[in-house]
Amino acid sequence: MTDAVAERIRNAAGALATGWIDPPVLQPAGLYLELAGEDIRARAYMLAGDDDAAFCLRPDMTAPAVREALRSSAWSSAFGVAYDGLVFRRQSDNVKETEFRQIGAEVFAPAADIAAQEAGVTIAALDACRAAGVEPRLRLGDVGVFEALVEACALPEQWSRRVKRAFSRPGGLATVLREAAAPPAPEESILGEALATLPDDRAAAVVEELLADARIVLVGGRTVAEIAARLREKGRSLHAPRADADALALIAEATAIEAAPDAAFAALRACAERAPMKNPAPFRAALDRAAARWSEVARDAAPEATFSAGFGRGLAYYDGFVFELEAPALGARASLGGGGRYDGLLHRIASSQGGGPADPSTWGAAGFALRPARIAEAGR
């Protein structure tokens, strides 16, 4: 049963790719620690070794596929790779699935061309499920829409940063909104206030002298200039404007919208008309892109779907559109797989590993991965 399902998924993945790859099961642990943070220790099987040489069993296929693709010489125009292999994840005690098969494809293209591939990636994943006899429900999101939403509200720099960072944390946004409603009194920084009145280079010189007088040696990976700059920022923030509560409320409201895509886009466009949106143009443009992508998917495939600007996927790779395919028959949030756009991951791996195009920052990446066993189960 699973074999027949897997064959159909392989066909869909292969159609997006110019070749099949077989990345190593053992991947450098440091790569995942840098990409996903310490949480990965609880989710991936780490193998003991010298710190730099430590390995883990691959917890996903996306990063290994990117590493493999970077070694190829295909980087003159858009191309894709497909894969079919086991991934390994630590699970809580009540879930037994510690290894499972993933079949998927990753597409790489110059920045100008990658957006045109997004709908195609989504459709390929949908088609694979359908070919296996399963009609999935599609959950859509777009990290770009979320970031444009925050930009549009023109929050003070510090709050803007915090809201964006909170996005990938469960419950993070609610925490930031709570803090904004009742901000802790800014910490008194007499030194910061004094430094804020000086030019940049003078401020750094003052800090340098203070440290020398106190016989404190600078250790750790920051410069005196960075320390001085942040002290000045703290000094200034004593008098800084507070976050606009209406703007934060609007962000909360907009990210809570989850509806059929056309209805969700309409509701988000209505948000763009509201007062706290000081700079709605980029937000509207991001919505237009998401809507165009959706209409392309809907024209071709017309699945049952929802869109939410508050939806991002598990491993914090994705920085553009994201999607998840769910089988309600298997449970409330039972995932059959998913995918999305992850230019940042490509750039980070390319810069640490080398290889790939001459200037990786001008390239983008998107892809999907599906779980044949789940799809076979959903088709039963």
Next chain:
Amino acid sequence: MSALIIGVPSKGRLQEQTLAFFADCGLAISQDGGKRGYAARMAGQGDVEVRLLSAGDITAALRDGDIHVGVTGEDLLRELGPGFQRIIMVKPLGFGRADLVVAAPAAWLDVTTMADLDEVSAAMRARTGKRLRVATKYLKQTHAFLDGRGVDDYRIVESLGATEGAPAAGVADVIVDITTTGATLAANHLKTLSDGLILKSQAQLAASRVAPWTPSARTTFAVLLDQIEAREQGRALKLVRAAVGGAKPEALAALVERMGGRLASESEPGLFAFYCPAERAPEASAAAAALGAGPVGVFGSDYVFERVGTLSRRFAEDFGPH
């Protein structure tokens, strides 16, 4: 065959303090093979086997059920992660105190709180693509603490040797480590963050849930716990004895209650005696005299045993039926 195996630290200050503690409780430990032996006996406890192990080995042996009971640091026990579920911390011992803290470079004048560290780590990652490096031996507690404070742009550098030297050596930015006075941190140009205290640790008398607890091992341990508690009570309480004299018995009973004391015995005619918290004994005696009792004497007690000891009862409850 010995019924109860106890792990005792085999070296350093922790060993000295542990041996002194048991000796003070009348449970002196004597090493079989002189100073170098690693098995020992406990005075008056024929079916107790004492094993001298490092604190780290005691922690692992408790987790694995190789020993029933051991003395080790709470910081090490909590670092067992899920294995901590197999441990019962029976009694904090009041020595081996150390704080597990987050420490940042003293030169980071702009960083005094965890919120600062969160912002700085995010800025570092945004600027360089690299995460803040945290050197520690305490991986699990570090992760749990930073996670709880919303810090996630960091990476742990597992340290095996002197953690506090890691930032100066250029292999880390901040550290998580134990400190007692902060002097070592300062010598390495580090400072603790104001809300960076992860754990106030001390030595614990801990038991393993997974050791082979025979009924006789449980009985033996209960006897030890009762004696330890009785010694502690002996230090904490004084016996106040007074001739009732002209004092009204109800007034004396009210005084005992007010002082947080307890009647020591069925009254003998003309004699009144009660246990009183040591620090209040002079005040209580003076008050008794003022009520017309006297003479009033205050006596130290080496041990005060209860009918049912609190420690052994609580252990039995925690451990559950066998």
